[in-house]
Amino acid sequence: MSAGLLTVSPSPHIHTDLTVPQIMRGVIIAMIPALVFSVYNFGLGAVYVTLLAILFCVVIEYSIARYLLKRPASIYDGSAVITGMLLAFNVPTNLPWHIILIGSAVAIGIGKMSFGGLGNNPFNPALVGRVFLLLSFPVEMTSWPKAGATWSLDATTSATPLGILKDGLRAGDTVPELMNQMPSYADFFFGLQGGSLGEMSAFAILLGLIYMLYRKIITWHIPVSMLITIALMTGIFWLVDPTRFANPLFHLLTGGVMLGAVFMATDYVTSPFTHRGMIVFGVGIGVLTVVIRLFGSYPEGVSFAILIMNAFVPIINSYAKQPRYGSKSQRHKAYQEKLEKELTSTK
Amino acid sequence: MTVLLNTVLILTGLGIFAAAIIYLVSQKFQVVEDERIGAVENVLPNTNCGGCGQPGCKAFAKAVVDAESLKELHCPVGGNAVMKQVAEILGIAAVERDPYIAVVRCSGSFEHRKKTSIYDGAESCKIAATLYSGDTGCAYGCLGMGDCVDVCDFEAMYMDEKTGLPVVIEDNCTACNACVKECPKNILELWPKGKKNKRIFVACLNEEKGSTARKECAVACSGCAKCFEACRYDAITINNSLAAIDPEKCTLCLECVETCDVRNIITANVPDEKIKHATDHRIRLEERARKKKEEEKLAAQAAQQQNGDATKQA
């Protein structure tokens, strides 16, 4: 017989290929198209910010795990890289390095490691970092470089479509007037608009979504339910008063909706377990996003909406459970009666 | 100015109101507790290890206060010193108990016990024990994943990396029984700590036939009964080809130690010379016994011969 001892372990003896490092790698690959578009739009600034954010996140996670928590470093699973990338995707490409450092420290230190590392954080770490930066450095965080115009690091700034809309409406303009100032929908779709690093190109993000669905890393439930909710709600408001509210397509293609729906809301750790729960979660994010966009003082509300819904995940989990096998007889009187009838009819 | 005054007044009023509510509630829901429970709890070690059989120190304190005598109740961690204090608080007689310690009843280290498979399940002895008889030939031996170490609250155990067996740190072990309950193979056992911490026990639990046991582990007890024969106090019994020492009958004479050909009779805190001395003593005794037997035999033969001669003569 062959040399060596046999391995003995409890069943099952086969395992899916989709393990944590594989999933993290898959997510990183899915984010690459958006990054490429960003480089095309904003030039090297995109690469610079992304690499810095990844570097800071990984170094901070390593240091905290190693020197503060005194346990083996957990950076090899790739989750810190993703946090860094997502943080970078959510900031302008002309952000100074020290702000990125602060954002990374908040994202990893407060958003993730203070809860015990991967798997224990209630809020999406990248969003924690992003919102912290947005509230602490509103000017730097909302001055975006002009898209498609530059390959240099110091570019002129431009506003996002959502910003133009909000300011315009405040100034008393109507939506159709404001629409004339904006790029076409095709530009929105392919990402020729002002905005944060990774959020402009709906097309690139959809490529990522298709890849992740193909690899079975995520399911369709969160992105689809969230996008449909946003489309429906904005659609209703648009039909009611097209002069005050922009159409659903505009809302879907601008701002962080796509990025949020595909990469932020689908984070395993901070989203519900079951498909039913995921749909509730997606719908909740959609509603909150629309409410903040249309009635809040901020032009954009995806980050806030996701963070707020993150807080509801435990409660969603405790209600949206899988139906337990065998509980049917307790739940459904009709089922019980039907069974009774079937059993007696053959007697 | 009025703003300031209003603020001060409102806050003071709120404070008084809240204080009143707290006072009333505390009066209403006051729990009258025997003062002695608190006093007893204070002298207990408060490790909540559960070694006494109660869920925690508070429960033990309650049980002690309710009990009439201390015969059934003992805090193994605090030992006799703490129990004496408890007895003083309650004003009843203290009951002294011999201190115990956990011992490891397996000596099948890596070199003695060859692996027969590689275990690759969750790192837990309990899970391995429900899966199969173990990753070595011996179905009775230590599985070596340290469930006992994990469960120890007193840092009194560690896994020896060279042997793969747990080691009890004598000074830290409080005989709380946690590891004994945890071990799926029942290798850990509470043993009387013994006079001057001297102990002697058989470190094997293999109940297979001698030849099979030795195949599985080079230092397994084969039930050869040499120690049984050497013991003059009936302290050693052999069941299912496994020797066991009864600590109550054992006088620590140490005469059995060297009879074991695999040195599986473990001694603690006993200097080697003493064992040698005891062995010499045993050998002398055996010699004497043999001589006596021979003499008797000779005498018997002589007597027979005499008888024979006598009959011949007759």
Place this chain on the structure above:
Amino acid sequence: MAMRLNKHKTFKTGGIHPHDNKLSAQVAITPLSLPKMVTIPIIQHIGAPAKIVVQRGDIVKTGQILATHEGFVSSNIHSSVSGRIGVIEEVMDSTGFKHTAVNIRVKGDDWEEAIDRTDTLVEEIKFSPKEIVSRIMEAGVVGMGGAAFPSHVKLSVPEGKHIDHLLINGVECEPYLTADHRVMLEKPKEIIVGIKILMKALGVQKAIIGIEDNKADAIEIFQQLLKNEKHIGVEALEVHYPQGGEKQLIQALLNREVPSGGLPADVGVIVHNVGTTYAVYEAVQKNKPLIERVVTVTGKSVKQPSNFLVRIGTPVIDLLIAAGGVPEDTGKIVSGGPMMGKAIADLDVPIAKGTSGILLIPKDEASRSEVYNCVHCGKCIEACPMGLEPYRLLIMSKKGNNKRAKEEHILDCIECGSCSFVCPSNRPILDYIRLGKTQLKKQKSV
């Protein structure tokens, strides 16, 4: 959520889709040559061990009884060969523990005269239901899908329970295994007679054979043969693990749910495996005790993945040699399927009544990978066919909080392994759930 055009029935909650790897599906069953020595454990079933009625040195015939059942939930053990009884000793069997077993040195192949060894199909059922059950009991027939529950116990329906459906489990949802598939292809007529026998014993009017749709040939054969049968139906089922779980099969075919802690009889159903049905046919019509079974020998590096007809008690190594030897890269040998089988450490382990396959896993797939933190992906919850929350049961069991785990229905777990299979963090979920179950059962029995 694979949407398919020809959607077949399946169970409702959870489940997974591992690669089915049915390497030996097209290999006909071949009888394995007689071994030199067999080792027959006296407990190969759920329940009490049988009582040995032979002694060392006795000469036994093939099919002669070696040990009689002790109590009702137990099973007779027969000699699978003819020869001389050797030592009766404790032997390591496929459960991983030592159990008493009878060794027999094989000499010739001298069968008991009462056994009909011909291939002729006996269709007429001339026994009463009571006689059928007692013949099955005498023949030592047990469930051959893996759990090895004595079949006569299943057929003795408790008072007050009414059975209206007999389900025949031809699902074989475990990857790699093809033993049941081959039996269905090669002995379909016998299986149908077996089903009729079981129906008569239970007094039911309706039987359904459930077969996964990756065995289209078997489905076709049964559809052909059962064209004129009103009472026996064939149903194709989606390839979806664990379709062959008793409770899942009932849900898939009849949309009934066995209540927690209950038996299939509670919802009017009895489930038998196709292998068992064939054994029932042989026991009742041919008077042949359960002394041989079909075993799949398979694995990615096995030279000739095969289906052997093996005498019970044959050492595993004999099967491996017949399948082209043990490949160099073998890291793990599993008795049963990859999802629920038991890894064995020793190649002399005997084939038992419940051994459906021997699977050789290469070294690079034999060990588990690194364990990460739980990322709360919820995949285990989505995969659990019983609708439990495996990740929480793991934590409870690890902390020893068995009471809480019981409230969360840990005892409903069917140990199918879907949760551990899908966990991206490689967490040993089922290991701990099984531990919790074992401890709870122990508490109950104390």
